[in-house]
Amino acid sequence: MSDYTYDKDESGIVTVTLDMAGQSANTMNARYIPMMEEILARLQTEEGLTGVVIASAKKTFFAGGDLNGLRRIDSAGPESLAMFEANKAPFRAMEKLPVPIVAAINGAALGGGYELCLACNHRIVVNYPSAVVGLPEVTLGLLPGAGGVVRLTALLGLEKALPYLLEGKPAKPQAALKEGMVDEIVEARDDLIPASKAWIKANPDAHTQPWDRKGFRYPGGDALHPRVRQTIVAAPAMLYKKTRGLMPAPEKILDIAVNSMRMGFDAALRVESRGICALAVTPQAKAAIGTFFFGTQAIKSGKVRPEGGKWQATSAAILGAGMMGSGIAWAHASAGLPTVLKDMELEKAEKGKSYSAMLAEKRVQRGRMSEAQKDALLAQITPATEDAAFAGADIVIEAVFEDIDLKEKVIGATFGQLSENGIYGSNTSTLPISILAEFCPDPSRFIGLHFFSPVDKMKVVEIIMGEKTSQDTLRKAYDYVQQIGYMPIVVNDSRGFFxxxxxxxxxxxxxxxxxxxxxxxxxxxxxxxxxxxxxxxxxxxxxxxxxxxxxxxxxxxxxxxxxxxxxxxxxxxxxxxxxxxxxxxxxxxxxxxxxxxxxxxxxxxxxxxxxxxxxxxxxxxxxxxxxxxxxxxxxxxxxxxxxxxVLTxxxxxxxxxxxxxxxxxxxxxxxxxxxxxxxxxxxxxxxxxxxxxxxxxxxxxxxxxxxxxxxxxxx
Missing domain, CATH: 1.10.1040.50 (N-(1-d-carboxylethyl)-l-norvaline Dehydrogenase; domain 2)
Known part of the structure; x- marks a missing residue:
């Protein structure tokens, strides 16, 4: 079974559609190099070839490297170097083809996926928020080892490339176009291949990469340009302030990006290969790949979530409009979850809502939210003083002071307002959930939901199982936490939890x-x-x-x-x-x-x-x-x-x-x-x-x- 389709039209343009069998995304797995070598062999011998379009049949364009394979690397010796060199060789061969190549980016192109795009002469992306491009390897303790450091520096210049290389943040289509990371945007996926072919026909001789042209100069200036030299001098100190010397990947990336401007292009690519070899065996890379990629994927995919259908809360209540209650109300409103914010005095409840107004106004001032979006967000929060205001709520969260007598009173008085299938959560940070559950008529529907301060920045919730909490309640709590965009961490009950x-x-x-x-x-x-x-x-x-x-x-x-x-x-x-x-x-x-x-x-x-x-x-x-x-x-x-x-x-x-x-x-x-x-x-x-x-x-x-x-x- 082929991992791609190969289609040549009457004008001589070949569309290669990557569609790796048996997987949801195209990746640099064991079949990647043989596939690319086969594709290149066909293109190099194709008679009447006028251009190439690289497309994808998956929801994403290309997902990048095989992190399982990277985790198994235990030596930075010649074998590892040869593997990384072989991995990036097809991209250099693409650049040597005598016809223009266009990347038709239909979805996320991150890491190796975007490095593939960088090896093309033109990059067209669909205008969908999910169609992000970027090089996130630094977040995994690595560097973009398939030409990403060298090519992005050559494409954008050092100053513009460094934030994307050192921070690993992806860019959405409009931002990517503005930065020069892509060259063109289309509004629909069906427009990608026609637009790619149109560009090839309009630019039949645009097959030489800028860095392969005689007299190439780096955008913004080469390594000796006064402004670039100033960046080179200041960057190490700024970087150390952020990493404290504890993370080798950013330092290695900076070193390679700067020195790539001082040597030949192919020599720079080889230095980049040596760099990823050295990083792949570090404890920091092993830890980051295991925790931040595989660990996060395990949480997102519900590794510890009980089986059952997806649950979604349609209404909520928060009891207590103090710092924590106000923060949770913001989290709910940001996710579009209608919420009653209750306190003993309406003035306090209104003040709790004003916290969300303050956060929203900051986003408006920074251009991250419109006035209409701010108004819609604040409309999700209803201040109240009466329990009847949240009758039938799918989820009630008690967020009063850490006083067991007060919690006993509040829980007992408000549990009855839940909907028939609703769940009740306590935002306690240390008090045993099993003891608090004694204050409600149905302990199976009672669970701990421990948010962290400040709630708008700390995007994690500790879910605490009481002795009588049901698996159904855990499933709903897990889904609720993900519904509002937070990371669920499930623990068992104990004094102080985890x-x-x-x-x-x-x-x-x-x-x-x-x-x-x-x-x-x-x-x-x-x-x-x-x-x-x-x-x-x-x-x-x-x-x-x-x-x-x-x-x-x-x-x-x-x-x-x-x-x-x-x-x-x-x-x-x-x-x-x-x-x-x-x-x-x-x-x-x-x-x-x-x-x-x-x-x-x-x-x-x-x-x-x-x-x-x-x-x-x-x-x-x-x-x-x-x-x-x-x-x-x-x-x-x-x-x-x-x-x-306590932890499982x-x-x-x-x-x-x-x-x-x-x-x-x-x-x-x-x-x-x-x-x-x-x-x-x-x-x-x-x-x-x-x-x-x-x-x-x-x-x-x-x-x-x-x-x-x-x-x-x-x-």
Whole structure:
């Protein structure tokens, strides 16, 4: 069975339609090179050939490289180099054909797909939002290794090419045309091939690529042009500020893009091949491919979703118009889900809606939303004070304060407003769902839906299963989270669940370092070096020390109610005394005027000089030691969650840790961090930390054994 069709018309133009058998997309799999060699052999011997159109029979144009194959590469030696060279050779052969070639882009052309387009003389795209083009390899710890770095730099010039190479963002048709990434737009897929043939007939001699023409000059100037030289000098520092030196792919891409301008085109292509060889074997690439591609695909495809038909909520209610409730209302409205936002006072409910108005207005000012779209979005939110306003809602989300007595009252009073097949979610961050479910008449329809602040930016929801939550409710909750455009992470019930447990260890370890005498500046610097988005002291100010104390007291009350001691199970010996002392000195966090930091009227901040009072040690903690303490503490707690069955998959452990907590993305997530270091090496280092700093770093040998025996890697 052929993977393509080959059709020559009466004018001598051949249309090659890629249609790889047995798969939903055209990819660079094991059949790709033989297919391309066969196509090229036919074209090179075709009599009367006047032009070539490359098209696709799939919904997408071309999906790019075989990431499973890339993950298996374990050597950057000659064999790997030969493989990458063979992979890109057909594109160079295309450029040598004596007739013009047009890419008829009917859908997404990303990675290798867009590299195929770059090897064509003309690129025509259909004007559909899904027909994006780009080179996202950097997001997977790689570089575009089939000519993408070299060709895009030559096509656009260094300044315009770098954002697409270093950030990996795709471009929709109009943006791609404006940037010069495509040359023409048509309105319908049926117009692609006629437009391609028309261009070939109008440009019969346009078969030599710009970079193969004598006297070619890079758009915007070559490497010696003053403006380009300025970019070359400034780019490394700007890049380091973003990557902190933790991600080798952007640095490699920048190096190749700059140096490709200083050498011959074919030599530059070979340097590019060496670059992807070197990157493919790095831990960062292995982690990124496993977590950000295969892991995300597993979540999107519903790997942990119960079987059953797709469910969609048509109406919703949010109880509590505070920061979280207002944020969830925004998420609903943005997805077109009509929502009642209820609070005890209409003024508070209206204020909650005004949060969405503020976010929408910012988008209007930035040209990302029209006034009509803003009005339509805000029309989805109805402020209310009465339960009757949301009678028959498909989903009700309780988002009141983290107070078990208050939640008991609210849940019991509002559960009856659900539609017959509706579900009830609690936005609690730490309280056990199984206990909260006791307050409603049907615990099988009760589930945890833990959003993260700020909701408009943190696009992940922790779904918590109670003891009596049904699989049907889980299925509906999973579908609801995806319906509003968020990533679902499913966990089982426990005190603190997964994310709050791990996040609290990060905050506590920051305070433990403070107690041990490390300078506050050095603590925050160590977190920066580790790859955390915000230092533990700064993020604690944002979430507020007052909230930390409230949560602790709530759990102490729950412990008393259940007759247990420290049911949360997390050692907060260092943090609790510091939190209490800070609050006693009116240092409750940013919202309260100051915490670990002082905040100036102009928006600047500086570490509070009074933090030295908490130092008990001699300040001899090395920065490298602090980096390990911050990362290992979180990784160990994540492993405990996995071992206890709170987490059921490594995929969710990794993605949840990155997107909800901010665990460094370059590691691929906390469990992949352990695997990347090596389980035995991780265990040895954890033992050293435990001996030096306490039992909170102890790791269960059985948990490590189960991880060692598990077949599930990052994907």
């Amino acid at each position: 994310t709050s447990r791990v996040f609290s260890t990060y905050l506590d370890e920051g305070m433990a370092l403070l107690r041990d005498g490390m300078s506050p500046v050095a603590i925050e610097r160590a977190a920066w070096i580790a790859g955390m988005p915000v230092g533990p002291l700064a993020v604690h100010d944002e979430t507020s020390l007052v909230l930390s104390q409230k949560i602790r007291k709530t759990h102490e009350a729950l412990d008393k109610r259940l007759g247990v001691d420290n049911g949360l199970g997390i050692d907060m010996e260092a943090g609790n005394p510091i939190v209490d002392a800070m609050i006693a000195q009116d240092r409750g966090g940013r919202h309260y005027g100051g915490g670990f930091y002082d905040y100036a009227a102009d928006g600047s901040k500086s570490l509070w000089s009074g933090l030295s009072q908490f130092a008990k040690g001699n300040g001899s903690v090395a920065v490298e030691e602090a980096v390990d303490r911050l990362l290992y503490r979180q990784a160990i707690e994540t492993l405990r969650c996995l071992d206890e069955g 998959t490594e995929v969710e452990a990794n993605l949840g840790g990155i997107f909800a907590i901010g665990f460094p993305a370059y590691t691929g997530g906390a469990i992949q961090f352990i695997r990347g270091i090596g389980i035995d090496r991780f265990a040895a280092r954890a033992k050293e930390l435990a001996e030096a700093w306490g039992d909170r770093f102890k790791v269960s040998p059985a948990a490590l054994d189960r991880l060692r025996d598990s077949a599930e890697l990052a994907a």
